[in-house]
Amino acid sequence: MAGQVATGSRSGLRSALPLLLPAYLWLTVAIFLPLSAMVFFSFMTELPLSGKAWSFTLDNYATFFAQGLYWTLLLASLRLGLEVTLWCVVIGYPAAYVLAKVFRGRSREAIFLLVILPFWSNGLVRIFSWAMVLREGGILDTALNAVLPFKINIDLMYSYPAVIIGLVHSYVPYMVLTCYLTLQAIDDSLIEAGRSLGASRLQMLKRVIIPLSMPGLVAGAALIFVPVVGSFMEPRILGGRTGTFYGTVIEDQFVAVFNWPLGAALSFILLAVVLVILALASPVLKRAA
Amino acid sequence: MRMPKLTAFVTATAVFASALTLAASADEVHVLNWKGYGADEPWAIAAFEKATGNKVVNDFFNSEQEMLTKLRTNPGLYDVVMINAAFNDQAMAEKLIQPIDVSKIPNYADISPDKAGSPMLARDGKVYGVPWVWGLTALAINEKAFETPPTSIAEMWNEAHKGRVTIRDDAVEAVQFGAIATGQNINDIKDMEAVKAKLTSLMPQIKTFWSSENDWNQMVASNQIDIGTYWSGSADRAKTHFKLPVSLVIPREGAVAWLDAFSIPVGSKNVAGAEAFINYMIDPKFYVEWVTKVGAPVSANTKAVAALPEDAFNRKVMGDPDVARRIQFQAPITDAQREAYLALWQELKVNVK
Numbered sequence: 001m002a003g004q005v006a007t008g009s010r011s012g013l014r015s016a017l018p019l020l021l022p023a024y025l026w027l028t029v030a031i032f033l034p035l036s037a038m039v040f041f042s043f044m045t046e047l048p049l050s051g052k053a054w055s056f057t058l059d060n061y062a063t064f065f066a067q068g069l070y071w072t073l074l075l076a077s078l079r080l081g082l083e084v085t086l087w088c089v090v091i092g093y094p095a096a097y098v099l100a101k102v103f104r105g106r107s108r109e110a111i112f113l114l115v116i117l118p119f120w121s122n123g124l125v126r127i128f129s130w131a132m133v134l135r136e137g138g139i140l141d142t143a144l145n146a147v148l149p150f151k152i153n154i155d156l157m158y159s160y161p162a163v164i165i166g167l168v169h170s171y172v173p174y175m176v177l178t179c180y181l182t183l184q185a186i187d188d189s190l191i192e193a194g195r196s197l198g199a200s201r202l203q204m205l206k207r208v209i210i211p212l213s214m215p216g217l218v219a220g221a222a223l224i225f226v227p228v229v230g231s232f233m234e235p236r237i238l239g240g241r242t243g244t245f246y247g248t249v250i251e252d253q254f255v256a257v258f259n260w261p262l263g264a265a266l267s268f269i270l271l272a273v274v275l276v277i278l279a280l281a282s283p284v285l286k287r288a289a
Numbered sequence: 290m291r292m293p294k295l296t297a298f299v300t301a302t303a304v305f306a307s308a309l310t311l312a313a314s315a316d317e318v319h320v321l322n323w324k325g326y327g328a329d330e331p332w333a334i335a336a337f338e339k340a341t342g343n344k345v346v347n348d349f350f351n352s353e354q355e356m357l358t359k360l361r362t363n364p365g366l367y368d369v370v371m372i373n374a375a376f377n378d379q380a381m382a383e384k385l386i387q388p389i390d391v392s393k394i395p396n397y398a399d400i401s402p403d404k405a406g407s408p409m410l411a412r413d414g415k416v417y418g419v420p421w422v423w424g425l426t427a428l429a430i431n432e433k434a435f436e437t438p439p440t441s442i443a444e445m446w447n448e449a450h451k452g453r454v455t456i457r458d459d460a461v462e463a464v465q466f467g468a469i470a471t472g473q474n475i476n477d478i479k480d481m482e483a484v485k486a487k488l489t490s491l492m493p494q495i496k497t498f499w500s501s502e503n504d505w506n507q508m509v510a511s512n513q514i515d516i517g518t519y520w521s522g523s524a525d526r527a528k529t530h531f532k533l534p535v536s537l538v539i540p541r542e543g544a545v546a547w548l549d550a551f552s553i554p555v556g557s558k559n560v561a562g563a564e565a566f567i568n569y570m571i572d573p574k575f576y577v578e579w580v581t582k583v584g585a586p587v588s589a590n591t592k593a594v595a596a597l598p599e600d601a602f603n604r605k606v607m608g609d610p611d612v613a614r615r616i617q618f619q620a621p622i623t624d625a626q627r628e629a630y631l632a633l634w635q636e637l638k639v640n641v642k
Contacts (some may be wrong), residue, residue: 047358066630069639135511157513158497240497244638256460257631258354 042264060265070249070266074273077246081229084167085221091168091174092220099176100183101191115176123170127237130166132159134238158240166234171227175220182216183209208241226274230267246270308416318562321359322371324349327422327579328570337569343562360385365556368563374409374617377418386552388415393564396571396590404589409621410550421566422512422522424586425607425616426462427535427544429519429527431509432534442470442540444516451494454518455508458498458635461622462545463488466518469543469617476620485633492641497546502526509533525602526584537602546616548589596604 041047042061046054064070099111118126133139136155144154156162186209194208210217232247239245246266253263297529322328329347338344348367350356353376360370360380372380380386391397397405400420410418428445434453445454456463465475467484478484496514499505502523508514510533524537551567553560567574576593579585580603587607588594597604606612622630 069632069636072639137511154494236500241492241638241641243497244635246642249635252631255355256352257627258352258358259628271586272502 025098026167038264039268041261042268044261047258047260060262061269063262064266064269070246070269072269073244073246073249077229077231078200078273078277079121080138080163080231080235080245081225084171084228085163085225087168087222088172088175089217089221093179094171094219096176096179096183096216100180100186101188112150112180116173118169119173120187123233126170127166127234128161130169130238134162134165158243160239160242162238162240163235166238167228167231170234171224174223175217178220178223179213182213200242222278226278229274296362296564316342316559316562316627317346318369318559318566319346319348319367320369320371320566321348321350322369326371327585328369328371330579330583332582333569333575333579334536336575337566340569341562341565343565344557345566357383362555363480364554365558367554368557368559369556369566370552371421372418372547372552373619374407374418374420374550375621377409377413377550377552378621380552381412381417384555386416386417387555387557389553389567390564391416391419393561394419394568394571396568396573396592399573399590399592400571401528401589401591404548407548407618409548412566418552419566419571420548420550420589421570422586422588423546423548423609425521425539425546426457426466426518427521427524428516428538428540429453429505429524429535430516430538431512431514432536433512434515435541438538439516440538440541442542444540445470445491446494448546453513453515454494455496455499455505455514456491458500458519460630461627462518463634463637464630465545465546465619469540469545472542475545475617484594485637488633488637489640492637495641498638504561506531506533509535520583520586521607522586525580525586528584528602530584539606539615541615543615543617546617550589568577 043058044054045057095115099108101116105113132140134155135141135157136153138154138157139149140156141154141202145151156165190208190212191204194204199207199241229245230250232245232251235245236248236251237243237245250263250266250270253259253266305594307366320328327333328345329349332478334345334347348359350359356370356372357376357380361383370380370386372386377386382477397419404420404423405416407420410416411418428442434450444450445456456466464484466479467488468475468478470487471480471483473479473484497504499508499517502520505517505519505523506527509527510531516538519535519537521537524535527533527535551570553563553567557563571588571593573588573590573592573596575592576585576588576590577596580597580601585603587603594604594608599605
């Protein structure tokens with residue numbers, strides 16, 4: 001019996017091979033090879049390109065542990081990732097619910113389009129637009145002061161909130177899309193059944209809707225958390241003097257001082273930390289899902 | 290059946306790629322420089338190509354380290370490279386650049402003797418770099434914020450400008466700026482702790498770090514900053530080209546000066562074209578047009594500077610002997626120093642959080 005299953009799956013693999021090959025070939029060439037080169041670099045004293053003698057070393061990894069600076073930055077980046085993910089849930093989940101359960105037909109398509117519209121614009125353009133909105137004397141400041149009877153001074157530019165706003169704006173569509181898919185799949189009859197059994201709105205949400213849409217929430221959170229922890233463009237442009245994060249330090253190693261080995265080592269430490277966090281969280285999330 | 294095809298494909302790709310790199314033909318001049326830094330001005334390229342029949346191919350770098358790596362990994366590709374004099378020594382030691390026969394460059398004779406004689410550009414009596422332009426990393430002010438321009442670097446620490454100061458996000462520049470503020474020699478910083486303390490006290494004043502000219506100019510245009518470190522050529526461009534209320538201040542404590550020079554990489558396939566291009570780049574005609582149309586640093590060619598109007602910033606202020614006494618030219622920095630500066634700078638930026 002077991003043997004039969006095994007041969008069955010093997011022949012399935014054989015027939016699937018021609019279909020899988022292009023994707024895996026592409027992944028090997030475009031992701032796996034450069035990534036392994038980076039692993040290799042992270043254990044070197046010098047880049048072989050520089051023409052200097054090089055040898056293998058663990059120093060690049062030791063640097064991370066020797067300096068409190070990198071820990072501080074890593075913690076700051078993890079906190080940033082958590083905060084941005086939280087805001088994306090707060091903003092994205094209700095929007096996804098309305099899209100999936102309230103709107104129908106044309107209006108749903110129109111709203112859906114508005115949600116994914118930011119995806120079609122370049123990331124840098126989005127950030128620079130925020131710069132115009134958030135600064136003192138910018139669009140937000142001017143508009144609020146034109147409406148409000150008293151004078152307020154809004155200068156969010158070059159601050160931590162500005163980084164959060166920029167990142168949430170960039171990543172909230174992921175949360176809306178993943179939650180929308182799971183929310184839409186919830187059978188309306190379950191909701192009707194719950195209601196006919198006397199569940200209040202809050203109970204419905206807690207006992208039926210959130211548990212059933214949990215996979216979407218988890219997928220969205222992972223999709224957002226991981227890139228935000230390593231983000232460098234938004235903090236650099238919107239964060240001002242508070243915009244130094246783990247990602248910007250890695251960028252400096254690659255771009256400013258050309259110390260690729262240290263930059264690579266820092267990147268892999270980040271990767272390891274993120275994987276550990278996801279691994280620790282997965283049993284909890286699985287139970288919840 | 291599938292494998293040979295794949296091999297053929299890979300080989301074809303490799304052949305195609307190498308053909309691309311070897312495509313540098315004899316009458317092409319491959320130039321490696323910062324983007325938007327004179328050598329890639331379309332009008333200048335057109336004039337040079339018309340005059341000499343050489344075709345200019347520009348390539349760019351974003352940091353000196355990237356420039357050195359491009360030279361190391363592409364031997365024989367470039368004919369002209371623009372190197373900050375402080376990096377010339379390293380390029381020379383690694384045998385990336387070759388000696389230049391200055392007799393083939395007629396305009397070389399007009400280069401001011403102190404620039405041409407810079408020990409950073411010559412070794413064993415041979416010239417490895419032709420001085421092109423020089424400039425300062427000094428202060429610039431938003432004219433709207435000052436009745437009279439300040440004269441001291443201490444203005445950056447003035448409480449009145451809290452949250453309206455900017456400094457470039459660059460470890461070497463920041464540390465050398467700190468050295469000047471603490472009265473030290475930028476090329477021989479004895480008291481690093483003093484520099485650190487001085488920069489630490491500057492951090493609360495800072496609005497943001499700038500990294501490009503565009504950052505600086507936008508912050509002045511929207512009146513977000515009062516004062517900050519800036520490059521002399523950029524301040525000139527902001528004022529003349531973009532009509533912004535910016536003026537350069539060379540503080541009495543001094544300023545960091547840098548010298549940019551052209552070199553010819555080892556293995557250049559068109560040395561004659563390279564010499565012609567360098568000659569054109571230091572020519573007064575090109576320089577005056579560059580200053581008028583775009584704004585530029587100060588030419589190392591005395592005749593080129595003399596061709597500017599008498600009240601031109603690059604002639605009047607930068608040519609002032611009193612300024613010359615105050616400025617300190619950047620000398621080469623070792624990799625160890627650069628990493629130490631970066632560590633200090635990163636620590637400062639993290640502690641501000």
